[in-house]
Amino acid sequence: MSSYDLQINGQAYTVEAEAQMPLLWVLRDLLGLTGTKFSCGVGLCGSCTVLIDGEPERSCVTLVESVAGKTITTIEGLSSDVSHPLQEAWLAENVSQCGYCQPGQIMNAAALLQKNPDPSDTEIDAAMGDVLCRCGTYQRVRKAIHRAAEEV
Amino acid sequence: MQKQLTRRDFIKLVGAAGGGLVLAVSLDACASDAPLPATVTPLSPTSTARPPFDWSPNIYLKVDQDGILTVYAFRSDMGQGIRTAIAMLIAEELDVDWNSVRIEQSATDPKYGDQLTGGSVSISSHYSGLRLAGAVARQMLVEAAADVWDADPAQCTTEAGFVIHPDKGQKIPYGELVEAAAQKEIPKQTKIKDASAYRIVGTGKGHWDAPQMISGKAIYGIDVRVPDMLFAVIARCPVFGGTFASYDDSAAKTVPGVRQIVALDKSIAVVAENTWAAIQGRNALKITWDEGRNASLSSEELRTAAKERIPQLGSNDKVMDAVYEIPFEAHATMEPMNCTAHVHDGICEVWAPTQNPQAVQMQVAAATRIPREDVTVNVPLIGGAFGRRIQTDYAVEAALVSQAIGAPVQVVWTRDDDLQHDFYHDMSVHYVSVVHDKVNIPRLQSSGSRSPVPTGAWRSVENFPQAYPTQCFIDEMAFERKRDPLDLRLELYSGRAAEVIKLAAEKAEWGKSLPAGQGQGLAYHATFGVTHVAYVAEVVVDEDGVVHVRRVVAAVDCGEVINPDNVAAQIEGGIVFGLTATLKAEATLKDGRIQQSNFHDHPILTMDEMPLVEVYIIKSDQRPSGMGEMGVPPIAPAVANAVFAATGKRIRHIPIRPEDLKA
Numbered sequence: 001m002s003s004y005d006l007q008i009n010g011q012a013y014t015v016e017a018e019a020q021m022p023l024l025w026v027l028r029d030l031l032g033l034t035g036t037k038f039s040c041g042v043g044l045c046g047s048c049t050v051l052i053d054g055e056p057e058r059s060c061v062t063l064v065e066s067v068a069g070k071t072i073t074t075i076e077g078l079s080s081d082v083s084h085p086l087q088e089a090w091l092a093e094n095v096s097q098c099g100y101c102q103p104g105q106i107m108n109a110a111a112l113l114q115k116n117p118d119p120s121d122t123e124i125d126a127a128m129g130d131v132l133c134r135c136g137t138y139q140r141v142r143k144a145i146h147r148a149a150e151e152v
Numbered sequence: 153m154q155k156q157l158t159r160r161d162f163i164k165l166v167g168a169a170g171g172g173l174v175l176a177v178s179l180d181a182c183a184s185d186a187p188l189p190a191t192v193t194p195l196s197p198t199s200t201a202r203p204p205f206d207w208s209p210n211i212y213l214k215v216d217q218d219g220i221l222t223v224y225a226f227r228s229d230m231g232q233g234i235r236t237a238i239a240m241l242i243a244e245e246l247d248v249d250w251n252s253v254r255i256e257q258s259a260t261d262p263k264y265g266d267q268l269t270g271g272s273v274s275i276s277s278h279y280s281g282l283r284l285a286g287a288v289a290r291q292m293l294v295e296a297a298a299d300v301w302d303a304d305p306a307q308c309t310t311e312a313g314f315v316i317h318p319d320k321g322q323k324i325p326y327g328e329l330v331e332a333a334a335q336k337e338i339p340k341q342t343k344i345k346d347a348s349a350y351r352i353v354g355t356g357k358g359h360w361d362a363p364q365m366i367s368g369k370a371i372y373g374i375d376v377r378v379p380d381m382l383f384a385v386i387a388r389c390p391v392f393g394g395t396f397a398s399y400d401d402s403a404a405k406t407v408p409g410v411r412q413i414v415a416l417d418k419s420i421a422v423v424a425e426n427t428w429a430a431i432q433g434r435n436a437l438k439i440t441w442d443e444g445r446n447a448s449l450s451s452e453e454l455r456t457a458a459k460e461r462i463p464q465l466g467s468n469d470k471v472m473d474a475v476y477e478i479p480f481e482a483h484a485t486m487e488p489m490n491c492t493a494h495v496h497d498g499i500c501e502v503w504a505p506t507q508n509p510q511a512v513q514m515q516v517a518a519a520t521r522i523p524r525e526d527v528t529v530n531v532p533l534i535g536g537a538f539g540r541r542i543q544t545d546y547a548v549e550a551a552l553v554s555q556a557i558g559a560p561v562q563v564v565w566t567r568d569d570d571l572q573h574d575f576y577h578d579m580s581v582h583y584v585s586v587v588h589d590k591v592n593i594p595r596l597q598s599s600g601s602r603s604p605v606p607t608g609a610w611r612s613v614e615n616f617p618q619a620y621p622t623q624c625f626i627d628e629m630a631f632e633r634k635r636d637p638l639d640l641r642l643e644l645y646s647g648r649a650a651e652v653i654k655l656a657a658e659k660a661e662w663g664k665s666l667p668a669g670q671g672q673g674l675a676y677h678a679t680f681g682v683t684h685v686a687y688v689a690e691v692v693v694d695e696d697g698v699v700h701v702r703r704v705v706a707a708v709d710c711g712e713v714i715n716p717d718n719v720a721a722q723i724e725g726g727i728v729f730g731l732t733a734t735l736k737a738e739a740t741l742k743d744g745r746i747q748q749s750n751f752h753d754h755p756i757l758t759m760d761e762m763p764l765v766e767v768y769i770i771k772s773d774q775r776p777s778g779m780g781e782m783g784v785p786p787i788a789p790a791v792a793n794a795v796f797a798a799t800g801k802r803i804r805h806i807p808i809r810p811e812d813l814k815a
Contacts, residue, residue: 001408018408021428029383029426034375035368038427039486040567044751047486075368082363090366094358094717097725098231099365100486100535106366125760132751134486134536135231136728138762
């Protein structure tokens with residue numbers, strides 16, 4: 001066990017963890033930040049996506065030792081009051097069904113909009129094509145990203 | 153015109169609504185003119201400030217002094233939006249502003265009748281009861297206000313949380329009336345709203361829980377946290393029916409964070425301080441499995457045997473016939489199975505993301521030998537279910553592990569656990585036939601696997617394997633008889649069925665000319681015989697044989713629509729769920745075990761594969777008939793029929809693979 005200093009959502013945390021422990025479990029089981037979701041565990045579905053220095057990363061395959069000192073943003077840190085343009089667009093388009101994959105969808109979309117403020121459908125599909133949703137919210141995710149792009 | 157409902161109707165309707173068991177019992181226990189029991193929050197006798205007061209005129213709701221309506225959702229929400237729909241019906245009849253609505257998940261309690269969420273019946277079976285629950289409360293508030301004004305209650309009206317004086321000059325907010333309303337008798341008759349007066353029902357509402365979901369605050373089963381809880385993952389025999397012969401846990405015990413190894417009946421649980429340590433501990437277990445007698449079983453063997461139980465193709469020259477095949481299907485919910493349990497002091501508390509809390513209560517009680525009334529089942533939000541969570545296996549495991557270790561524990565399934573220990577949609581084969589020249593809906597003779605593979609409900613249950621062969625075969629009949637598939641269907645179907653078929657065809661411009669390699673396909677199904685759905689799918693089949701579904705036009709008749717935006721969402725979702733089975737994934741059995749382990753070999757539909765879905769809803773004043781599962785069945789045949797139109801190839805199995813269609 002080692003000690004790691006983590007910067008998460010603008011707050012400093014120190015955690016005692018195994019070096020090989022993925023960030024996902026540090027967030028969920030050690031820090032109680034359960035907004036980041038577990039689904040596949042091997043980086044295939046995107047439900048666990050967080051931003052690390054602004055880049056979308058799959059926290060289930062990101063070792064805690066690799067993120068010490070970096071800036072980590074989780075769904076809880078996107079806004080304090082559901083006011084991020086993506087969150088507002090998500091509500092306007094009634095995107096969520098079960099909602100479980102939605103934090104991952106939104107964090108991936110946030111990273112996309114930072115790089116590309118006005119993505120086309122094709123660019124959205126390319127950026128979001130490996131973020132899985134079993135309920136089938138894709139059509140509305142696409143619309144919500146366009147709507148948020150207009151707001152930004 | 154408003155419908156007059158007598159008290160007897162109320163009792164009858166609430167009772168008939170399936171959820172009113174205890175309501176009916178309460179009424180039976182009371183004198184015939186006694187009020188329904190009102191819940192009064194205990195007051196502190198020494199309090200001088202106005203004590204808090206919540207008025208709960210029936211089991212479905214309470215109203216507080218701020219006029220906030222809290223609805224008790226007694227069914228499980230797994231994305232189909234039932235919490236929101238229940239609240240919409242009650243809020244409509246009570247006549248409150250939607251912003252004043254809160255939703256709490258109800259207790260697991262027989263007073264709600266059977267709480268199994270399945271069969272898409274939560275609204276259809278509670279429609280009258282929920283409306284009356286709100287309407288009765290509204291009337292009692294009106295009577296309380298009329299007393300204040302010394303006015304005729306029949307002349308008072310309500311609007312968005314206020315009772316309005318007959319001369320419209322004064323109004324009183326509900327919150328100020330709840331104490332007086334609580335003293336009123338349950339009315340002997342009441343009025344329910346006419347559809348023309350709706351302010352909430354029929355408007356598009358997002359899920360009430362959506363803001364929590366998209367900010368990471370929503371609590372799903374896997375997010376439940378209990379003080380001092382531990383985490384466990386379980387090693388289960390990969391072969392169905394097998395168990396462990398022996399195991400060596402010495403390495404597992406040295407994994408940092410691992411606390412304890414618990415042998416259950418046929419499996420071994422690794423309990424740790426966090427989920428990750430539990431997973432590492434399980435990886436370190438050395439287990440010798442006793443695979444039992446199913447260790448050589450395969451899908452191929454089961455399919456061959458099933459085909460021997462249906463008529464052989466071409467065995468009757470009076471009919472045209474075909475055989476269609478459907479494989480095992482996994483549920484693959486995004487939130488894997490999990491459950492949190494705490495056995496202590498002779499009781500058991502359970503937090504189960506389940507469709508079936510009363511069965512969880514019963515099975516946990518049986519397994520732990522704790523009396524059923526001492527097993528509390530809380531239902532958090534659910535990250536997809538699709539029928540998988542009608543089962544109770546994950547909850548029984550958690551209770552047994554907690555009982556063994558004497559601490560609260562969350563059992564988490566990894567994705568491979570989830571795909572390999574599912575209760576699968578059964579494999580099936582279908583002999584479809586019709587007498588030559590007869591214009592009949594074809595006859596279906598089917599067989600399932602009859603195997604030791606655990607099977608269970610999978611979104612739309614028997615409707616998927618009914619719709620796929622039937623609707624594909626109707627297209628085969630049309631081709632054989634040189635008929636247009638739309639015209640033949642309009643000869644086979646009438647009434648509401650014909651209306652959705654016509655609407656979908658019209659909106660999709662059925663029969664329009666398309667380039668080579670593209671095609672339209674039509675299919676219709678009434679899931680559970682109640683909700684009518686027709687699809688026209690447009691596909692492109694590329695030179696590698698890959699099917700791209702570009703567009704699906706849907707027409708739906710589900711009776712009165714509570715939440716039109718959610719009807720559309722359920723159609724979109726049903727299409728996506730069905731397309732995964734039609735084009736991408738199956739569960740295959742080899743050596744007695746399921747071969748798939750994660751989304752690389754059980755791929756689900758992705759965003760770039762999502763067709764444009766257009767949903768057209770028939771306006772109807774029929775009783776609402778359910779939407780959760782109805783979007784799934786017609787998509788596989790609509791796509792298969794479109795593939796035939798595009799390529800001339802009739803594929804009689806799913807998933808349709810590129811190798812089926814390569815030139």
